[in-house]
Amino acid sequence: MTDSAHEQRRLRLTGIGLMCATVIVFACLDATAKYLGAQMPTLQVVGVRCVTAFLIAFLFSNPFNRPGLLRTGRPMLQFWRSLMLLGSTMFNFMAFRFLQLDEAMAILFSTPFLIAILAGPMLGEWVGWRRWTAILVGFSGVLLVVRPGVGGFQWAALLSFGSAVCYAFYNILTRMLSRLDSSETTLFYANLFGCVVMAPVLPFVWTTPPTWLDVALMPALGVLGAGGHFLLILAHRRAPASVLSPFIYTQIVWASTFGFLVFANVPNRWTVAGAGIVIASGLYLLYRERKVTGRVEPVEPG
Numbered sequence: 001m002t003d004s005a006h007e008q009r010r011l012r013l014t015g016i017g018l019m020c021a022t023v024i025v026f027a028c029l030d031a032t033a034k035y036l037g038a039q040m041p042t043l044q045v046v047g048v049r050c051v052t053a054f055l056i057a058f059l060f061s062n063p064f065n066r067p068g069l070l071r072t073g074r075p076m077l078q079f080w081r082s083l084m085l086l087g088s089t090m091f092n093f094m095a096f097r098f099l100q101l102d103e104a105m106a107i108l109f110s111t112p113f114l115i116a117i118l119a120g121p122m123l124g125e126w127v128g129w130r131r132w133t134a135i136l137v138g139f140s141g142v143l144l145v146v147r148p149g150v151g152g153f154q155w156a157a158l159l160s161f162g163s164a165v166c167y168a169f170y171n172i173l174t175r176m177l178s179r180l181d182s183s184e185t186t187l188f189y190a191n192l193f194g195c196v197v198m199a200p201v202l203p204f205v206w207t208t209p210p211t212w213l214d215v216a217l218m219p220a221l222g223v224l225g226a227g228g229h230f231l232l233i234l235a236h237r238r239a240p241a242s243v244l245s246p247f248i249y250t251q252i253v254w255a256s257t258f259g260f261l262v263f264a265n266v267p268n269r270w271t272v273a274g275a276g277i278v279i280a281s282g283l284y285l286l287y288r289e290r291k292v293t294g295r296v297e298p299v300e301p302g
Helices: 005-039 042-060 075-095 103-110 111-123 129-146 157-176 181-196 213-239 239-264 269-293
Strands: none
Touching: 005 042, 005 075, 005 103, 005 181, 005 213, 005 239, 042 075, 042 213, 075 103, 075 111, 075 157, 075 181, 103 157, 103 239, 103 269, 111 157, 111 269, 129 157, 157 181, 181 213, 181 239, 239 269
16 A cells, blocks of 8 residues: 555544544534423523534634635625524424434434435536435435324424425535635634524523533533534545545434433334434435535535
């Protein structure tokens, strides 16, 4: 093995390790949000998440130490992308009040299928029959988890699906903006928008945290969110998205683990079967994307 090949292999393994760390951090974020959501209003949890994430990110990347950070070629696209991210976070945190972590995560994993559907009309990246088949199979897995029309259906599953829809639009808009603005600019506007929208809301929904543990966990939301995205950036600097993307699905393992350890939730057979189908279909979509275009755009977890 040549030195360059050895270095490339080392970088890819490092990237995979960082991606695995990323999904653990995002699983911790989800578990923390679910725990706090049972103690206080969802809007308070979302607001604290947005404000603390912005403040932490601002320490490292701001217009003062990065001149030109605010320069964007498509301000309205930045607005809609930031709105979709906030909507996805809000729907997701609301769903955590009623669903187990593994259930919410299995439904959220429908995002790649929604991206494949939206990529045609929005990006001109039309889907062939093989990927349409994978999309339909993947949605059957989501239906296994949700089970509409039977006693196991929970209306809160619609909140998780709403989160997935918003997150799919967020990813499509991210692709469009990647051709125009730097990733630092796009990340800054997303954090800024969430902070500007949610900070004025906090005084009206604020309730005093009942314990010191809750007080400590509230800023942890921002730390985990900012830290997870920072690890994600580091991972994508070291390995291609096509190598990293399959490891996103390991988040279901950590979601199930934290769900059991923190909330004593045991995945039922429908969730396990449905998640397996969703993950298998998603991996096939990644394979087809890599084969057809030679690249795979990242779908960020968390």
